[in-house]
Amino acid sequence: MLLGVIADDFTGASDVANTLARGGLATMLHLGLPRRDADAATEAGVVALKSRSIPADEAVALSLQALDWLKAQGCRQIVFKICSTFDSTPEGNVGPVSEALAGALGAAGVPVCPAFPATGRTVYQGHLFVGDRLLSESGMERHPLNPMTDPDLRRWLARQSREPVGLVPWRVVRSGAAAIRDALQAAAAAGERQAIVDAIVDEDLIALGAACADAPLLTGGSGIAQGLPANFIRSGLASGSASAFRGVAGPEAILAGSCSKATLEQILVHVREHPSLAVDVEAVLEERLAPADLAAFVREHEGQAPLVFSSAPPGQVAALQERHGREAVAHRLDALFADTARLLVEGGVTRLVVAGGETSGAVVSALGLDAVAVGPEIDPGVPALASPDRPLALALKSGNFGAPDFFAKALAVMARDA
C-alpha cells in the first residue's frame, strides 16, 4: 500500500476513495479499524472512522490506531480526510487529530485544505465558501452537531490547535507546485505545524498535490487527494490500473435517513416514478412500525427501485426532536435502517443505496463488512462500492451530494458490467 487515508466519517471516506480510484490507484475502503492486513494489490487504503463528532481525545486515539495500521501496510504518505465544510467545534476534532498525526509522522507545514470545487466548496484568503456564500452564511451555521459560525479557517483551526497555523494564499497557489512547496517549507520553518492552503479550482488542488509528492501528511476534503495518485504513477510505484470492483446485478433497495437539502430533492424526484415508503417516525417510536415492515415493502417492489425514507423537512424534524429528544429519534431511526438493511441483505438484496453519513455508518456496521472495493463514480464524491467476498454493491451518499436523479443512477452504475 502506498497511500493511506484516515477519514472521519463513512460517506467522507467513500468520497475520498472515489477521488483516489478516479486518479488510477487500486483503492480499498476499510469500514472501521481493519482487523487484518490489506490485499497485496491495494495501492491506496482508506480507513473509515466515525470520529468527526466524538470527544477529541477519542478521535485522536482512534486516528493514531488507524495510522499504525496504515504504516504497517507500508504507506509512504497519509491523508487525514475531513469534511469539505470543515465540520468541527472550537474543541476539534480537525486540529487535535491533525496535530497528533503530524507529531507521530514528524511533519510540519502540513497543508490543510477542505476545498472541493466540483461541489462548490472553495477557499480564498483562508475563508471557506459554499457556492457563493461564506461558510457561516451557507446554512452550516445551523448544523446540529458542528455549527460553523466562522468562515475564517485559520482562526477556527487555531482555536482547536496547540501550535500556530499559517496560510498559503491563492497568489502563491496559482504560481504552481514549486511556489507552494517553498511556502509550506517556510511555514514549517516559522514553527507553523499546519497551514491553510487556498484553492478555488481543481488546477489549484492538482498543483498542491504535485507540491506534496514527498509530504508525509495532508489534511483536507477529498479535493486535497486529487493530485496525489499522479505522483505515484509518475514515479512508477503505482500501475495506474483500476481497483478490483465488479458490478453486481440483482434485487435492490434505497434507504434514506438524510434530511439534507440535496437528499430531499432526490427523494422528490424518485417518488414520482418509483414505489416509495415514507416512514412514519411516530409509529417507529411507538413500535407500531418495525424493520420487518420496511423489508416487506422492499420485497413487494423488487425490480422497481423501491425507496424507504425517514427524511423530512427541517420544521418537521425539529418538531419531532422537540417532542422526543434529538438523540432518541436519531438513535431509533439509525437502528431502524441498520436492522432493515440486515434483513434485506439476508433476504437477497444485492444493491443497496444509503443516503446520509450517520445512516450509512449504522447500515454498514450492521452488515459486518470489513472492506469494499471502489468502483466508478456515480456523481461527484460518490462511487459505487462492492464487497470482494460476496455479491453486494453499495453506494453511500453524503447528505448534500448527488444530482436530483441520484438514486436511479446509482442503481444503474452499481450493475454496470455485472
Ligand SMILES: Nc1ncnc2c1ncn2[C@@H]1O[C@H](COP(=O)(O)OP(=O)(O)OP(=O)(O)O)[C@@H](O)[C@H]1O
Ligand atoms: N424525520 C426525522 N426526524 C428526525 N431525525 C431524523 C429524521 N430522519 C432521519 N433522522 C436522523 O437524522 C440524522 C441524519 O443524519 P445523516 O448523517 O444520516 O444525514 P446527513 O446529515 O444529511 O448526511 P451527512 O452527514 O452525510 O451530511 C440521522 O441520525 C437520522 O436518523
Ligand SMILES: O=C(O)[C@@H](O)C(=O)CO
Ligand atoms: O467532504 C465532504 O463534504 C464529504 O465527503 C463528507 O465528509 C460528508 O460527511
